[in-house]
Amino acid sequence: MSAAAWPPLRDELRGVEPYGAPQLDVPVQLNVNENPYGPSEACVADIAAAAAAAATTLNRYPDREFTALRTELAAYLSRDAGERGIAPAQVWAANGSNEVMLQLLQAFGGPGRTAVSFAPTYSMYPEYARDTSTRWVAGRRADDFALDLDAARDLVKTEQPSVILLPSPNNPTGTALPPEAVGVLCEAAGDEGIVVVDEAYGEFRRGGVPSALELLPSYRNLVVTRTMSKAFAGAGLRLGYLAAAPEICDAIRVVRLPYHLSAVTQAVALAALRHAPELLGKVDDLRRERDALVGWLRAEGYDVADSDANFCLFGRFADRHAVWQGLVDRGVLIRETGPEGWLRVSVGTPDEMAAFRAALSDVNGVRA
Ligand code: PMP
Numbered sequence: 001m002s003a004a005a006w007p008p009l010r011d012e013l014r015g016v017e018p019y020g021a022p023q024l025d026v027p028v029q030l031n032v033n034e035n036p037y038g039p040s041e042a043c044v045a046d047i048a049a050a051a052a053a054a055a056t057t058l059n060r061y062p063d064r065e066f067t068a069l070r071t072e073l074a075a076y077l078s079r080d081a082g083e084r085g086i087a088p089a090q091v092w093a094a095n096g097s098n099e100v101m102l103q104l105l106q107a108f109g110g111p112g113r114t115a116v117s118f119a120p121t122y123s124m125y126p127e128y129a130r131d132t133s134t135r136w137v138a139g140r141r142a143d144d145f146a147l148d149l150d151a152a153r154d155l156v157k158t159e160q161p162s163v164i165l166l167p168s169p170n171n172p173t174g175t176a177l178p179p180e181a182v183g184v185l186c187e188a189a190g191d192e193g194i195v196v197v198d199e200a201y202g203e204f205r206r207g208g209v210p211s212a213l214e215l216l217p218s219y220r221n222l223v224v225t226r227t228m229s230k231a232f233a234g235a236g237l238r239l240g241y242l243a244a245a246p247e248i249c250d251a252i253r254v255v256r257l258p259y260h261l262s263a264v265t266q267a268v269a270l271a272a273l274r275h276a277p278e279l280l281g282k283v284d285d286l287r288r289e290r291d292a293l294v295g296w297l298r299a300e301g302y303d304v305a306d307s308d309a310n311f312c313l314f315g316r317f318a319d320r321h322a323v324w325q326g327l328v329d330r331g332v333l334i335r336e337t338g339p340e341g342w343l344r345v346s347v348g349t350p351d352e353m354a355a356f357r358a359a360l361s362d363v364n365g366v367r368a
Helices: 041-055 067-078 097-108 125-131 149-159 179-192 246-255 263-274 283-299 320-329 350-367
Strands: 091-094 114-119 135-140 163-167 194-198 222-227 240-243 311-315 342-346
Touching: 041 263, 067 091, 067 240, 067 263, 091 097, 091 246, 097 125, 097 163, 097 194, 097 222, 097 240, 097 246, 114 125, 114 149, 125 135, 135 149, 149 179, 163 179, 179 194, 283 311, 283 350, 320 342, 320 350
Parallel strands: 114 135, 114 163, 163 194, 194 222
Antiparallel strands: 091 240, 222 240, 311 342
8 A cells, every 4th residue: 555545544535624614712703603602600500510410420321311301302392393392202412413413314324325405505414425425415505595495396306315404594694494395395305315404593593483393293204403502502512402203313323322422411411401591591682683794794785695593694705715814813703614705704792793893894994
C-alpha cells in the first residue's frame, strides 16, 4: 500500500473535511442557531443537584431504556400532539437529533436504499446517507425556497426512498412546510418509506401552525424529530428525540449502541424538562427579534428568505466570504452557508443584534 493510501479509509471518506462551523472566540456568536439565553441560577442549581445524584451511581450502567426520560418527553410532547397525546412507547431519544437521525438512517437506510430531501437543506443529511451507505437524492426547492409539492411527490414516486427528510422549518432557509405537505408525502412514500419531519426549530414558527405531531395517528410512516438544542436552550446538553409509531422506536433499538444515553445526560435532561417554562420562556422574544431582523435587512435592500426559525438567510453578495470575514473582524460571527451568495445569521439578544446591524452597515460602508 502506498503511503498516500494510509490510513485505509473508506474511499468515499478520503479528503472529506469533518462537518462543523468554525468555533471562533469572538464576542458576538450568531453562527449555530443557539438560544442566546442561559439558565437562571435556580435552574443551574437544580441541574447541578441532578448531576450530583447521578454521580453517586456512576459505577453502574445507566437505564438503557431511559424510562423516566421517555415518560417525561412523552408528557411534554403531548401538549402539541392533539387529543390522542403521545405515549412513552412512541418516544425515542439520543445524543442530539443528529444522532437520532443517524440511527434512523442506520435502521431504515443502507446499501440499495435511497434517502431523499429537497435542497438547499440541512447539510448533515447527505452525511448520514454517506455514513450508512444509503443512496442520496436531493430534489430542488422553488426559487423562494418553498417546497414544490407536486414536484416533491413526483420525486418520491420515482425514487421510492426508504427515508424522506423534511426539515420544518428548514435549515438554512428558515422555510416551514405547509400543513398539507406532510400528509401528501406520507401517502406518496407508502409503507416502503418513512417520512421524517425534522422540527428542530418548530417552536419558532409564526402564527399557530400545528406541529406534525398531530398527524401521527393518521400516518404510521411519519416520524417527528425534536431537539432540546434550540428553543429549549440546551445545545450543550446533547438531547434530541422523536415521536413515531412504537414499531419504529423498536426498530431503532436494534441499531443503537447499548447505554447510548449516559446517566448524567438522562438526569440533566429530566431536570431541564422540569424547568421547561423558564428555558422556553424567551421564544416569543426571539420570534419578535427575528421578525425585526428580517424587516431591517429588507429595509436595507437585502434579499431575505421568509423565516419561521431563529435565524435568517440573507444576501446576495458577490463575495460572501469577504462579508463574513468583515463581520468576524468586527467581532460578529455568522455562518457562511446555503446557496452561493447568501449568508445565515442566528437571532441573538437585542444587544447582539444591534452589534450585528452596526457591523454589517460598517462592512457595507467599507465595501461601497
Ligand atoms: N436538524 C436541523 C435542521 C438542524 O439545523 C440541527 C442543528 N443545527 C439539527 C437537526 C441537529 O441538532 P442537535 O443534534 O443539536 O439536536
